[in-house]
Amino acid sequence: MSLADRCVLISGAGAGVGRGMALACAAAGAHVVIASPGENGEATAELIRSRGGAATWARCDVTDADQVRAAVATADERGSLAAVVHNAMARRSVAGPLADPDFTVLDEHVAVTLRGTYHLATAAFESLRKGRGTLILLTSAAGLEGSPTGAFYPTVKAATRGLTKSLAMEWGPAGITVNCMSVLVDSAAVQARFAREPEERERVGRIIPLGYLGEPETAVGPVAAFLCSDAARYMTGQTIVVDGGRYMGL
Amino acid sequence: MKSTVVVAAGSDRVAAGLCRGLAAAGDRVVPVPLADLLAGDVDLPAACRERLASVAGPRADAVVIALAVEGTATPPLVEQSSGEFHRLVERPLVAANALTSAAHALLAPGGRLVYLTPAAGLVGRGASVAEATVGEGVRGLAKSAMRIWERDGIRANMVAVGADLHDDADDVRFGTYLTDEVVPLVHALTADRAFATLRGQTLVAAGVEVMVP
Numbered sequence: 341m342s343l344a345d346r347c348v349l350i351s352g353a354g355a356g357v358g359r360g361m362a363l364a365c366a367a368a369g370a371h372v373v374i375a376s377p378g379e380n381g382e383a384t385a386e387l388i389r390s391r392g393g394a395a396t397w398a399r400c401d402v403t404d405a406d407q408v409r410a411a412v413a414t415a416d417e418r419g420s421l422a423a424v425v426h427n428a429m430a431r432r433s434v435a436g437p438l439a440d441p442d443f444t445v446l447d448e449h450v451a452v453t454l455r456g457t458y459h460l461a462t463a464a465f466e467s468l469r470k471g472r473g474t475l476i477l478l479t480s481a482a483g484l485e486g487s488p489t490g491a492f493y494p495t496v497k498a499a500t501r502g503l504t505k506s507l508a509m510e511w512g513p514a515g516i517t518v519n520c521m522s523v524l525v526d527s528a529a530v531q532a533r534f535a536r537e538p539e540e541r542e543r544v545g546r547i548i549p550l551g552y553l554g555e556p557e558t559a560v561g562p563v564a565a566f567l568c569s570d571a572a573r574y575m576t577g578q579t580i581v582v583d584g585g586r587y588m589g590l
Numbered sequence: 591m592k593s594t595v596v597v598a599a600g601s602d603r604v605a606a607g608l609c610r611g612l613a614a615a616g617d618r619v620v621p622v623p624l625a626d627l628l629a630g631d632v633d634l635p636a637a638c639r640e641r642l643a644s645v646a647g648p649r650a651d652a653v654v655i656a657l658a659v660e661g662t663a664t665p666p667l668v669e670q671s672s673g674e675f676h677r678l679v680e681r682p683l684v685a686a687n688a689l690t691s692a693a694h695a696l697l698a699p700g701g702r703l704v705y706l707t708p709a710a711g712l713v714g715r716g717a718s719v720a721e722a723t724v725g726e727g728v729r730g731l732a733k734s735a736m737r738i739w740e741r742d743g744i745r746a747n748m749v750a751v752g753a754d755l756h757d758d759a760d761d762v763r764f765g766t767y768l769t770d771e772v773v774p775l776v777h778a779l780t781a782d783r784a785f786a787t788l789r790g791q792t793l794v795a796a797g798v799e800v801m802v803p
Contacts (some may be wrong), residue, residue, distance in 0.1 A: 503723040509714050
């Protein structure tokens with residue numbers, strides 16, 4: 341599996357899952373464009389370069405169409421665009437009780453997850469078509485089975501699966517594959533939840549059959565690199581669950 | 591005693607058909623039209639809550655929410671403007687969340703929430719990105735509402751419907767499908783005691799089009 345001479349654009353790759361994917365794709369030979377709104381995007385790019393890989397940081401808020409177009413243009417300059425991975429997610433997750441929630445939190449989730457997908461898909465379509473590339477979106481167990489702690493995040497993550505399936509049909513004739521990944525690994529978001537809800541740490545450890553939370557770079561990264569490669573060309577419209585066996589309902 | 595069922599739908603045609611069918615099945619039906627709210631640029635959470643409160647009265651036995659099942663023809667995603675994407679995907683999802691939140695005040699323990707969602711979301715359908723996106727988003731919402739409000743005795747379930755409810759389906763097929771296949775399931779989920787054991791489930795009323803693994 342090689343991504344040599346290919347370019348992979350990953351949103352939200354300044355930290356966590358996105359950074360793990362970026363490191364793995366770079367290790368497979370890709371030039372990785374770190375599309376991230378914060379300076380940690382450059383830190384990820386520098387880490388990749390320090391390991392002998394190739395990476396460029398493009399400051400990019402996925403809710404801004406112009407910034408997304410600029411990030412895709414940056415990727416086009418670096419090589420054939422093999423893949424766009426939309427990993428970015430809204431920062432706020434706590435919206436209060438479902439009967440009276442803070443709807444600005446939903447606005448943020450919709451903007452980053454769904455409008456961000458729209459911006460990336462429309463900006464990258466021609467490049468992906470030329471390179472017979474792939475679009476990879478991120479869903480979660482909450483999108484598959486709902487959540488007992490809130491409805492906004494599950495709404496957009498479930499919506500992502502519907503979008504994946506229909507866009508895979510729409511883009512199939514153009515030679516572009518579309519898949520989504522449901523991941524559960526050790527990340528800042530997970531750690532923040534553990535800090536907020538300490539009982540979650542024990543619960544998560546209990547419900548993962550493999551018994552541990554994987555690291556983004558080693559647990560999820562290689563799967564993302566595989567999906568970005570030609571080895572996965574015959575897969576489209578699928579949800580790939582990478583969570584230590586946490587969810588087996590598909 | 592008749593059950594009071596609130597029907598909130600984005601399509602006037604679907605709303606009218608559901609209301610007729612549920613009334614014929616013996617329910618007292620309260621329609622809550624939403625098409626104007628979805629088409630405009632009003633603040634949806636406030637507008638949905640206000641409309642539900644003003645139309646539905648203080649209590650209901652069940653609330654039916656039907657969004658994005660009318661399958662309005664849409665251009666491919668890359669040909670959609672950001673405004674179209676906002677109207678077709680973002681606003682229905684916000685409306686579904688707003689209606690769900692507002693429904694809680696109407697429902698006593700034992701109350702039912704029933705969502706109609708497009709079967710296209712389950713298996714994908716070409717040229718239906720918006721419909722499938724909203725459909726699956728609503729299913730994620732419904733499952734979460736079920737988990738969160740189980741302690742309140744509320745039951746939330748879904749009926750996945752096929753393309754015979756689409757705007758371009760002929761009246762005869764639309765009416766037959768709605769009456770024979772959709773309404774009985776919706777009525778059962780809103781009123782049948784046996785169906786109270788279902789929690790966060792999707793009943794598929796789409797013929798052999800969809801058989802989920």
